[in-house]
Amino acid sequence: MKTAIDQFLDQLLAHDYRVDDPRPRFAPPVEQALEAEAEEEARHGEAGPDAVPDLPPNVRLLSRADRHRLVYVLESALDNGFWGVSADVVTELKQQPLPWALVLLQAQATRGYWFGADDVLKRVGTEWQPIVPGGPRYEVREPIPAGPEHAFASVDEFVARLQAAEPRA
Numbered sequence: 001m002k003t004a005i006d007q008f009l010d011q012l013l014a015h016d017y018r019v020d021d022p023r024p025r026f027a028p029p030v031e032q033a034l035e036a037e038a039e040e041e042a043r044h045g046e047a048g049p050d051a052v053p054d055l056p057p058n059v060r061l062l063s064r065a066d067r068h069r070l071v072y073v074l075e076s077a078l079d080n081g082f083w084g085v086s087a088d089v090v091t092e093l094k095q096q097p098l099p100w101a102l103v104l105l106q107a108q109a110t111r112g113y114w115f116g117a118d119d120v121l122k123r124v125g126t127e128w129q130p131i132v133p134g135g136p137r138y139e140v141r142e143p144i145p146a147g148p149e150h151a152f153a154s155v156d157e158f159v160a161r162l163q164a165a166e167p168r169a
Contacts (some may be wrong), residue, residue: 003075004075004105004107004108004109004114005058005073005074005105005109007077007111008073008103008105008109008155009060009073011109011110011155012062012159015153015155015156015159016035016064017062017063017064017159018061018062018064019060019061019065020060020061020063021057021060021061022055022059022060022061022070023055023057024039025058052087052125053091055070055089055092056089058072058073058074058084058163059071059072059073059075059089059093061098062162067166068098068099069098069099069100069101069162069165069166070093070096070098070099070100070101071100071101071103072085072089072090072093072100072102072103073103073105074102074103074105075104075105075106076103076104076105076106076107077107078106078107079106079107080141080142081104081106081107081112081140081141081142081144082139082140082141082142083104083139083140083141084131084137084138084139084140085102085124085137085138085140086136086137086138087124087130087136087137087138088136089156090120090121090124090138090162093117094117094121096111099116099117099165099166100117101114101115101116101117101120101162102114102115102119102120102164103158104140104144106142109155110153110154110155111152111153111154112150112151112152112158113144113150113151114150114151114152114158114161114162115150116165119150123140124138125138130141151162
């Protein structure tokens with residue numbers, strides 16, 4: 001039986017997204033995405049990326065046309081969600097050149113919350129405290145003090161938020 005994360009990612013395929021594993025042994029899609037980002041940055045006079053991050057299996061590269069974004073997806077089996085956001089994964093995501101986001105699935109593959117990188121970084125250590133003092137995971141528990149722009153009740157809503165967050169060419 002597929003997990004809610006797998007079901008969620010499968011549904012993104014129906015919205016014309018390519019979903020790839022960005023870990024080094026699956027690096028070719030990420031390298032291609034990073035090369036495309038480097039070419040775009042070179043046109044704007046910025047340095048391009050030089051490494052592929054080492055990320056866990058619940059981080060995926062979403063690609064659509066020439067847009068690429070990493071998503072860190074967590075699921076909670078509880079109706080009143082509870083998630084443990086890894087400090088190590090957030091640190092790793094901060095160090096890579098592609099845009100990234102956190103997706104918290106709540107008891108199913110079609111309902112949850114979406115947070116862009118800036119939102120995650122604002123909440124880590126403030127609203128989201130370590131589960132164990134000094135520990136490696138931040139507690140995120142419902143109710144989440146987030147505006148309606150963060151909640152989604154369908155994959156269509158998630159895709160709309162994802163597309164709205166994409167930089168305009």
